[in-house]
Amino acid sequence: MLNIGLLLHFYQPSTQFSETLRKITLRSYEPLLTLFEEFPEAKFTVNLTGSLLDLWEQSGRGDIINRWRAILNQGNIEVVGTAKYHPLLFKLPSGEVERQILLQEAVLKRLLNLSKPLGFFPPEMGYSRVTAEVISKLGYRWVLLDRSARLGTDFPSTPEVSRETNSIYNLPIKVVFRDPNLSYKIAFAEVRSLKNFKKVIDPLTDQNGHIVLAMDAETFGWHRRTQMNLLRSFLKADKKRASSFKLLNISRIVEDSSLGAELEPLDSTWGFFRETAAGVRVFPRWDNPENPVHNLQWRLLKLAIEASSLEPEGSTARSFLDQGEQSDQFWWASADPCWLPPMVKAGTDLLEKSILSSSRASLEQKKEATRLALEIIDVGQEKFGKKSKRC
Template sequence: MTIYWAPFLHAYQPPWQDVEILKQIYKECYMPLLSMLERHENVKLTLNIQGCLLDQFAKLNLKESRNKLRHLIENQKVELVGSGKYHPILPLIPPAEVDRQIKLTNSTIMQHFSQDKLSGFFPPEMAVSPQLCKIIKKSNFEWMIMDGIANSDEWPHDYVQQSPSGLVTVFRDTYLSNLISFNNIDAQGFVDQLATMFEQFPDEDHYVITAQDAETFGHHIKYYETSFLGKAFSIIEDRSDIKICFISDLLKKFPKKIGKQIKSSSWSTDGGDLAAKVPYPLWMHPLNPIHKYQYRMLRALYRLMEIVEKCALEKGEDSNFSNYYKTARFFYDESLHSCWLWWASMRPMWSPNLIYKGIDLINKTALNAQLALINLKVGEGDQYYSIVIDNGEKLMNALVDQESKGQHLRTYGDF
């Protein structure tokens, strides 16, 4: 019996991240992590690096990290995957914007690393839905990773599951992944767990996928890239019963079986959330007073931008319209990021200032979209612009009201 371990990491910082904080994370996490991967010969790591983070590295002229990553890719130690460039919760944005976010990521990765094709896909926050599976399949990806909670049964270990749409859906081991993420298991304990978890099937090969934020290693937990990941690689190097592989390798090593429809969920969704029919609780909860206004703003913005996009196709030659449209489009891409929703979740995340950064991007998008339409003398979007601005003001008041209550509501549980 051989156990195949497919480690996965996700690297992301929001596009508006403070430069000094980004430099600190770069020093504590990204560079030590990449250097550690270079040192170990048996490394195979599937990695999502968000497109907006690559742009930030380029703006800060952090060439060493890109060169190290390029070297790791060329030496077949790292495989990259696709995603949404600005880290949106893909099931919650318009399908046209899902397609655009995917294409933006692909073009950014090709620009930095000359990758011919990306076979795998990481949905930000592992937020998935059956409809998203269809979109990802149409975008020519072979597989998509998601949390174990998305599977209707126990996540598979001796075959890979194919969704009804034809996309291979692979599941992280939620239990083991969380033990690692919260520093509740050491490297030796993890390897021992891998070696013994399928003892009842001695004649069959099995696999385990673990997945964490890259920032876990070195930023959230100091020196963890060496004390856990590096040490695990070293221990496994001297064993014959455990092999490290890319997630893409699992599709070649294990048979495919058609599985049930996956559940709409994320890697922060628990059983109580699913029972309450709240699949994305940190980003869209019906009992969250802040999310209510955020989504009123977003839904109106979607409609406003649909009108502007239609005008761009029909009348885009007008220079004044074009300038405002391009500005709106620039801010719109960034405004779909998930962070301003996450910081409003009160579970326990709460930051009025980071929520405000999202409000600012929404308002900039709406303003320039409205100015674009005014230059074409199109009044069709006026009502949506008004909804954005009106609910932005209500949201600002709600932030103050929530803070004044002195409590951050936990918007889940028994109800």
């Protein structure tokens, strides 16, 4: 029997357009909730980001939150920890990393009455040693990383069954690796039916191990409308035990797996990377040294952290900074292939407002913030054009 851990990542940035949020909720999130209600015995793992929970609350969709609370009270779906506003944790100082994680824990407690989760999902699956140290310090027992954190490649050619989990070197935390091959096949609708899925995994089922899959929740119904039917067929087969696989929470997989050797995972994300001559991994979707917009964005974020990170809890400047650390503005500025000026500007505006409203920022810092904010948009439009380029 092959055990499958399936993590669905529910996330929207705090700057998401209200109409886009409405459509995604209608086509993806609400149908997924209906599936969870129809198959209450199904074992899933989900990442419910605080920024999305806040958006539902602010837009009057308390009914969505109430449905989540009822589903989670049944105890079959587990929620992992994450960073509330979806920053690239390996690009932040450790104090900001810890703050983002604690903000997420607070919103899970306030809206869903959840205590600290066992597992952790880093936004964009972005990982570094410093990230692991903070997660471990805060008491998480396992972290989900992409398989590229263990391998020297960002896209292995075949799915891989594991029989063990590993601990991170010299830290009391385990690491679980997502299988990118099969995750991508589902996310990009190369696998569209239970028959297709079985064709991929049947040769692996005699290995008596596990595969962990992780993908955006919007895969089902929003990005790929046909994939909601695929998920339903998974749940039917799992309920009837009519297949050679079984769905389990990832925490259960960690608990049941033997413990392998200690590892020192490599810096990684879910996206592709390249290595410099010095062997340093670069992740061009978010931080491309050859992209002048990225360089300006990271300068602005660094300035905002310097100016506003010590602002009092609840202050306007601190709130803008928390939200402005989001990864989306960098993704949409990559132009490889995504270029969405309104989302780039939305993230830029948050960081500029954080600095301009900071009581600790100097006049020079405020002038520099305004200059950088203007330059980010001007350089982006000059290099990539004024029109959006969707992924």
